[in-house]
Amino acid sequence: MTLDINVGKVRNNCYRQSKIPGEFLLQLRSPGAFLDAKWLEMVQMLCQKYGDGNFHFGTRQTFNITGIKYEDIPKVNEIIKPYIEEIEGDRNVDIEYNDDGYPYIGPRNIMACIGGRHCIKAAQNTQRLADKLEKIIYESPYQIKTAVTGCPNDCVKAHFTDFGFVGVTRPVYDIDRCIGCGACVDRCKAVATRVLSLNDQGKVDKDPCCCVGCGECVTRCPNNAWRRPDRQMWNVIIGGRTGKQFPRMGQMFARWMDEDAVIQMMENWKDFSAYVLDNKPVYLHGGHLIDRVGFPTFKKMMLKDVDLNPECLIADRINWTEKEYRSSINVMKVEDHKNVK
Numbered sequence: 001m002t003l004d005i006n007v008g009k010v011r012n013n014c015y016r017q018s019k020i021p022g023e024f025l026l027q028l029r030s031p032g033a034f035l036d037a038k039w040l041e042m043v044q045m046l047c048q049k050y051g052d053g054n055f056h057f058g059t060r061q062t063f064n065i066t067g068i069k070y071e072d073i074p075k076v077n078e079i080i081k082p083y084i085e086e087i088e089g090d091r092n093v094d095i096e097y098n099d100d101g102y103p104y105i106g107p108r109n110i111m112a113c114i115g116g117r118h119c120i121k122a123a124q125n126t127q128r129l130a131d132k133l134e135k136i137i138y139e140s141p142y143q144i145k146t147a148v149t150g151c152p153n154d155c156v157k158a159h160f161t162d163f164g165f166v167g168v169t170r171p172v173y174d175i176d177r178c179i180g181c182g183a184c185v186d187r188c189k190a191v192a193t194r195v196l197s198l199n200d201q202g203k204v205d206k207d208p209c210c211c212v213g214c215g216e217c218v219t220r221c222p223n224n225a226w227r228r229p230d231r232q233m234w235n236v237i238i239g240g241r242t243g244k245q246f247p248r249m250g251q252m253f254a255r256w257m258d259e260d261a262v263i264q265m266m267e268n269w270k271d272f273s274a275y276v277l278d279n280k281p282v283y284l285h286g287g288h289l290i291d292r293v294g295f296p297t298f299k300k301m302m303l304k305d306v307d308l309n310p311e312c313l314i315a316d317r318i319n320w321t322e323k324e325y326r327s328s329i330n331v332m333k334v335e336d337h338k339n340v341k
């Protein structure tokens with residue numbers, strides 16, 4: 001039997017065509033990568049009944065179910081409908097919950113480290129921000145990759161995505177509680193940016209300019225002289241990407257941006273994308289959109305009506321440094337490269 005397969009249609013519903021003809025891989029979103037374990041039963045059932053019995057952890061933290069036959073896609077969509085309704089509904093995402101599964105694939109799953117729920121190094125709550133971002137980016141069909149990481153260790157590799165959000169803190173020092181043991185100084189020196197020193201009075205001096213906001217000093221103080229304030233603050237990294245042509249590490253766009261400003265800024269993403277792409281959500285990721293219109297236009301549109309907190313620093317310019325694969329100068333003799341005369 002020959003099937004009339006509409007690859008483009010089901011791709012938009014988050015089914016990826018397999019190398020095995022007629023088979024597809026379903027990518028289930030898991031915003032912030034932290035979900036109720038009850039859904040694992042559904043995933044297992046789908047893998048065993050409609051897939052090939054296997055399972056893949058998606059590189060963007062999706063549940064990937066391999067080996068789904070094209071003709072079974074409607075049945076699978078029926079089964080995942082309650083999942084989509086709950087996962088997206090809990091995050092107040094305003095999409096149409098019809099029988100076609102996901103409405104679009106462009107906004108990729110929001111990745112996050114476990115920082116929000118578990119990691120003692122977390123400066124901010126990654127799942128909380130991921131949940132807020134899901135409402136913004138999954139109500140829009142435009143292509144974007146995002147990642148949220150709880151501290152500057154960046155375990156989730158937010159520097160290699162269109163928008164990376166790095167949790168940071170500005171530790172507050174209580175001089176009266178400080179016993180001058182030097183543990184925070186040693187820690188900052190060992191793992192961070194060496195901005196602390198003990199002064200003649202046995203108290204701590206800090207060069208606030210180069211503090212990276214990791215909070216390691218807080219974790220080492222035996223007398224709670226350092227504490228993380230409740231402020232929800234992020235560094236925003238933009239334009240990172242991998243790929244065959246022009247991979248590059250993202251660059252810092254905003255430092256010490258509070259969470260309200262982050263949300264306001266990201267609410268401008270849809271208008272920015274629509275402007276660059278003339279209202280057509282084609283396959284072109286965020287970093288490329290910035291390149292297309294230039295950083296000044298990106299900055300102006302993304303910060304439109306954003307109420308920036310006083311500490312927030314915004315980049316004046318960005319010097320991208322692409323990794324140019326084609327040259328491969330580091331592994332080839334110059335004279336072996338065809339384009340070199």
Ligand code: SF4
Binds near residue numbers: 120151
């Ligand atoms: S990025 Fe920081 S908070 Fe997140 S898992 Fe790594 S160390 Fe923990």
Ligand code: SF4
Binds near residue numbers: 210
């Ligand atoms: S937050 Fe990190 S970089 Fe800043 S003073 Fe503490 S240990 Fe040093």
Ligand code: SF4
Binds near residue numbers: 181
């Ligand atoms: S670790 Fe705490 S008590 Fe020790 S020097 Fe630092 S702030 Fe003072």
